[in-house]
Structure formats: C-alpha cells, structure tokens
Amino acid sequence: xxxxxxxxxxxxxxLSTTRGRxxxxxxxxxxxxxxxxxxxxxxxxxxxxxxxxxxVADADGNTVTVIGGRCYALHPWIEGRHxxxxxxTAAQSRRLGALLGLVHTCLERVMEGREGGSPAAGAAxxxxxxxxxxxxxxxxxLSLVRxxxxxxxxxxxEHRLIERRALLERHAHRRPPAAATPARGWVHGDFHPxxxxxxxxxxxxxxxxxRLGVQPRAEEAVRAAxxxxxxxxxxxxxxxxxxxxxxYRRATGADAAEMGAAVHRVWWERLNDFWMLRWRYQLGDHxxxxxxxxxxxxxxxxxxxxxxxxxxxxx
Numbered sequence: 043x044x045x046x047x048x049x050x051x052x053x054x055x056x057l058s059t060t061r062g063r064x065x066x067x068x069x070x071x072x073x074x075x076x077x078x079x080x081x082x083x084x085x086x087x088x089x090x091x092x093x094x095x096x097x098v099a100d101a102d103g104n105t106v107t108v109i110g111g112r113c114y115a116l117h118p119w120i121e122g123r124h125x126x127x128x129x130x131t132a133a134q135s136r137r138l139g140a141l142l143g144l145v146h147t148c149l150e151r152v153m154e155g156r157e158g159g160s161p162a163a164g165a166a167x168x169x170x171x172x173x174x175x176x177x178x179x180x181x182x183x184l185s186l187v188r189x190x191x192x193x194x195x196x197x198x199x200e201h202r203l204i205e206r207r208a209l210l211e212r213h214a215h216r217r218p219p220a221a222a223t224p225a226r227g228w229v230h231g232d233f234h235p236x237x238x239x240x241x242x243x244x245x246x247x248x249x250x251x252x253r254l255g256v257q258p259r260a261e262e263a264v265r266a267a268x269x270x271x272x273x274x275x276x277x278x279x280x281x282x283x284x285x286x287x288x289x290y291r292r293a294t295g296a297d298a299a300e301m302g303a304a305v306h307r308v309w310w311e312r313l314n315d316f317w318m319l320r321w322r323y324q325l326g327d328h329x330x331x332x333x334x335x336x337x338x339x340x341x342x343x344x345x346x347x348x349x350x351x352x353x354x355x356x357x
Contacts, residue, residue: 072113086152122239139286143293171314260304276339
C-alpha cells in the first residue's frame with residue numbers, strides 16, 4: 043500500500059492485492075450516512091453510463107467501513123491521469139462541457155425526490171458576499187502579512203490585497219442582488235482537473251463526490267471552467283471556454299441569461315475570496331500557496347475583461 047495522492051480533504055492509498063488493484067479512500071471529515079448517500083448516487087450514475095468509480099461493497103452490501111471512528115471506502119483502481127485545460131483541445135473542451143451537463147441532468151434523474159432536492163419556489167438564495175465583511179478581512183490579512191519576516195510571497199500578498207481593496211471600492215455597487223434566484227439542482231460540488239481522470243484523451247472517471255449537494259447548477263459550470271481554463275498568468279482561455287459553455291448549455295438547456303447571471307456571481311465570489319491567504323496566514327497551512335499568483339491575478343484581469351468573459355459563456 044502507498045499514498046495515491048495529496049488530497050486536501052481526504053487521504054488516498056493505492057492497494058495492490060491478489061484480487062487486483064484498488065483505491066482506498068480515507069474520508070477525513072467522515073459522516074457515514076453522507077458518504078453512503080454519495081456512494082448510492084455514483085452507483086446510479088454508473089448505471090446510466092457516466093464515467094464514475096462506484097465503491098466496492100462488502101458481503102452485506104455496505105460501502106463504508108468505520109475503524110476507530112474513521113471512515114474508509116474501497117474503490118476500483120482507475121488508470122488515468124489528470125489534465126488541465128491547457129492540455130485540452132477545443133474539441134475536448136466541448137466534450138468536457140457536455141460531460142458536466144450530463145452529470146447535472148443525470149443527477150436530476152437519480153436524486154429526484156431525495157432529501158436536499160430543489161428548494162421550494164420563492165426560497166431565498168445564498169446571499170452574495172458583503173464587501174464590508176471583505177474590507178474587514180483584507181485589513182486583518184494585511185496586519186498578519188506585515189507582522190512577520192517578509193519573503194517574495196508576502197510582498198505579492200500585500201500588493202494583491204491592496205489592489206483588491208481598491209477594486210472592491212470601485213465595484214461594490216455591483217454586488218449580485220439577493221432577489222436574483224438562480225436555477226438550483228444537484229451538482230458534483232467540486233468539479234475540477236484533480237477530480238477528473240483521463241485515459242487515452244477521454245474522461246475515464248469523475249471522482250471525489252464529497253460535496254454532492256444542491257447548488258445553482260450554472261455556477262458550478264462557470265467555476266469549473268475558471269479552474270480548468272485558468273492560465274499561469276491569471277487569464278482565462280476564452281477560446282476553449284466558448285465551446286465548453288456552448289456544449290454545457292446544449293446539454294442542460296441553460297439559457298444565456300442563466301449563464302450570464304452565473305458568470306456575474308462567480309466573478310463577485312472571486313473578487314471577495316481570500317481562502318488561500320486565510321490558509322497561509324490564519325491557519326499556517328501553505329498547501330495552497332502555489333496557486334495564489336494565478337488566482338489573485340485572475341480577479342484583476344476578469345474585472346478588466348468582464349464583458350469578454352461573459353460573452354464567452356453566453357454567445
């Protein structure tokens with residue numbers, strides 16, 4: 043047995059046995075019932091032909107084992123590798139959008155009537171980030187940055203925090219209104235390159251369904267694209283996002299208005315988000331540091347290129 047990945051939410055191990063190779067997943071934030079719920083969803087999606095890797099059940103049909111209060115699940119080993127948007131062609135980007143659309147429509151079928159489904163008409167959506175709260179967080183983070191011996195990362199963090207504060211001051215009036223109720227449905231919850239395995243250029247398995255839940259579906263499509271197609275310089279590959287988004291809209295029936303609203307909410311979410319700096323300065327956790335330069339640059343570029351980004355998702 044050896045470590046299989048460096049996941050942030052779970053630990054994984056590759057097992058080689060006389061019965062074949064398997065992936066043993068240790069759910070760090072384990073809730074047995076919730077994990078079993080996720081397993082049942084993947085089993086149903088597998089029956090519909092989606093590329094997933096449902097867990098192996100024991101003799102009693104259980105897929106979650108609890109040892110010492112820790113939850114474990116055994117999955118078949120899937121040969122493949124992760125690929126980001128820079129490795130995908132325009133045609134593969136289109137197939138990626140169609141795949142996520144298929145995930146959403148199939149989840150709607152397999153989760154129909156299950157607890158946590160679509161909210162009643164008129165239910166209030168999640169409130170968009172309050173810029174006043176963000177201003178207070180920026181000041182706290184700046185204080186933490188400035189009280190320590192400084193390196194190049196700290197210099198960049200200070201620069202980006204000051205820059206973001208100025209951006210928010212100029213764009214605070216663009217906070218998405220609470221009355222804008224997005225279309226909600228069951229989503230994967232964490233669809234990004236590290237949760238999708240490719241083999242021979244095609245998706246082999248969508249993994250890590252820990253965040254399965256009900257959210258605005260189009261927002262997951264936008265978030266996924268932003269992660270897949272983010273370049274190292276903090277710009278988005280709009281030439282690949284365009285076929286991706288068209289395929290997603292075709293698969294789900296999402297119209298331009300729904301996608302445009304999702305783009306706006308995710309842009310605002312990014313403008314107010316500092317989770318990487320919170321990990322570093324508040325928690326002392328540096329695992330997200332490598333992704334900060336591109337992620338921080340994205341907010342600035344996206345604000346400047348707002349219309350072009352929206353058009354790539356909606357035209």
